[in-house]
Amino acid sequence: MAKSVLTPQSEDFPRWYQDVIAKAELADNGPVRGTMVIRPYGYSIWERMQSDMDRRIKEAGARNAYFPLFIPESYLTREAEHVEGFSPELAVVTHAGGKELEEPVVVRPTSETVIGEFMAKWTQSYRDLPLLLNQWANVVRWELRPRIFLRTSEFLWQEGHTAHATEEDARLYAKRIHEDVYAAFMREMLAMPVVLGRKTARERFAGATNTLALEGMMRDGKALQMGTSHELGQNFAKAFDITYLSDEGRQELAWTTSWGTSTRMVGGLIMAHGDDAGLRVPPRLAPVQVLVMVVKEGEGVVEAARQVVDDLVAQGVRAELDARVDTPFGRRAVDAELKGIPIRVEVGPRDLAEGSVTVARRIAGGKSAVGLRGLVPEVLSALDTDHEALYAAALAHKDAHTAAVATVDDAAEAARTGWATIPWADLGPEGEARLAESAITVRCLTMPDGSVPRSEDEAGVLAVVGRAY
Numbered sequence: 001m002a003k004s005v006l007t008p009q010s011e012d013f014p015r016w017y018q019d020v021i022a023k024a025e026l027a028d029n030g031p032v033r034g035t036m037v038i039r040p041y042g043y044s045i046w047e048r049m050q051s052d053m054d055r056r057i058k059e060a061g062a063r064n065a066y067f068p069l070f071i072p073e074s075y076l077t078r079e080a081e082h083v084e085g086f087s088p089e090l091a092v093v094t095h096a097g098g099k100e101l102e103e104p105v106v107v108r109p110t111s112e113t114v115i116g117e118f119m120a121k122w123t124q125s126y127r128d129l130p131l132l133l134n135q136w137a138n139v140v141r142w143e144l145r146p147r148i149f150l151r152t153s154e155f156l157w158q159e160g161h162t163a164h165a166t167e168e169d170a171r172l173y174a175k176r177i178h179e180d181v182y183a184a185f186m187r188e189m190l191a192m193p194v195v196l197g198r199k200t201a202r203e204r205f206a207g208a209t210n211t212l213a214l215e216g217m218m219r220d221g222k223a224l225q226m227g228t229s230h231e232l233g234q235n236f237a238k239a240f241d242i243t244y245l246s247d248e249g250r251q252e253l254a255w256t257t258s259w260g261t262s263t264r265m266v267g268g269l270i271m272a273h274g275d276d277a278g279l280r281v282p283p284r285l286a287p288v289q290v291l292v293m294v295v296k297e298g299e300g301v302v303e304a305a306r307q308v309v310d311d312l313v314a315q316g317v318r319a320e321l322d323a324r325v326d327t328p329f330g331r332r333a334v335d336a337e338l339k340g341i342p343i344r345v346e347v348g349p350r351d352l353a354e355g356s357v358t359v360a361r362r363i364a365g366g367k368s369a370v371g372l373r374g375l376v377p378e379v380l381s382a383l384d385t386d387h388e389a390l391y392a393a394a395l396a397h398k399d400a401h402t403a404a405v406a407t408v409d410d411a412a413e414a415a416r417t418g419w420a421t422i423p424w425a426d427l428g429p430e431g432e433a434r435l436a437e438s439a440i441t442v443r444c445l446t447m448p449d450g451s452v453p454r455s456e457d458e459a460g461v462l463a464v465v466g467r468a469y
Contacts, residue, residue: 046156057158092104113239183214198453208258212452281339292312
């Protein structure tokens with residue numbers, strides 16, 4: 001039904017994406033170019049992401065804090081590579097309170113610098129380490145080509161920042177966030193297969209010594225960077241004097257990391273799982289897992305529907321009632337499909353007379369009559385099955401659109417419709433530069449078994465090549 005209100009993916013994928021955002025009531029353009037207004041349904045999806053991610057971050061030992069939105073410009077200039085990497089995206093405040101400021105302040109593009117300043121203040125001895133911090137905040141990076149959720153001048157995210165006594169401890173913590181927090185979240189909550197790898201020197205985060213990334217394939221074959229975890233070495237520790245007294249009584253420089261995910265994940269969710277009928281939200285993530293719909297009024301129908309909701313909620317299912325019989329049922333069903341609600345339970349007088357309801361599944365498709373007595377176990381089973389089916393479909397799509405190649409020209413050809421993997425030894429920085437001329441990038445370096453190489457020089461390293469958002 002919803003196909004008639006959306007541009008087909010095969011016809012115009014970017015237009016389809018914008019249609020879904022509008023029709024599913026996820027977000028709208030803000031009044032300033034490049035900003036967005038996240039609507040309640042879109043925000044409820046982000047809240048579910050945020051809640052689960054926050055739990056995982058805390059299990060990894062980090063604690064939440066909050067740092068200022070405004071950062072003195074001088075802070076950024078202390079780490080030259082960092083400020084150079086962000087200069088084109090900075091929003092700078094030069095006047096406030098009717099006066100010109102003595103020193104301009106930057107609206108945070110990321111918080112390595114301001115957090116580094118306070119890490120230095122809070123770190124005195126080895127007993128203060130590791131210092132594991134996270135903040136949920138908004139950041140500003142002035143985008144020239146904005147697209148809602150994917151690239152906006154202001155977006156929401158979490159950014160973690162840590163200080164460690166040794167390089168090895170910092171490396172292992174960045175790896176832990178990359179694998180045990182981010183990758184596990186993508187698989188278990190977003191039902192999204194991601195390639196784990198390290199960025200090349202060309203693509204590395206400004207000021208980092210190593211960047212670990214997670215790349216997801218979208219339905220149009222392009223890549224989306226879903227999250228990153230950075231080893232910063234001692235670059236920021238030197239710039240901000242993050243030192244500590246070791247257990248041997250020596251002043252030592254700390255080793256730091258930073259890592260983040262953002263509302264870009266909502267865009268990835270849309271483009272990795274959506275179809276021509278709209279969103280398909282993974283059941284574990286879905287704010288509403290089951291929508292119980294009254295088809296039309298009849299004796300005892302609304303009461304029966306309410307009881308179904310109560311029974312489902314009692315079993316931990318996020319269920320809601322839709323009894324808006326003054327709105328045509330077809331329109332409500334289309335709206336539920338557009339929003340990707342995993343399961344609809346339709347309750348009408350005829351079904352109720354037969355002791356059953358109709359169950360419609362968004363991911364598996366189709367409808368079936370289910371007896372009221374067996375409804376709850378049927379729904380619980382369907383939610384688990386459909387989550388795994390969504391992951392399997394996304395994995396099959398990624399595998400079908402990834403080609404192993406041996407030459408730069410073949411990599412460029414494969415990147416027209418998907419990804420290519422090519423031995424890094426055969427591509428190298430020169431081949432990477434050639435591909436970049438056609439807006440094709442090395443998304444990450446990975447190993448044939450899916451593990452992350454320790455360095456670019458490790459034997460067997462593969463470059464994952466594609467076009468990206």
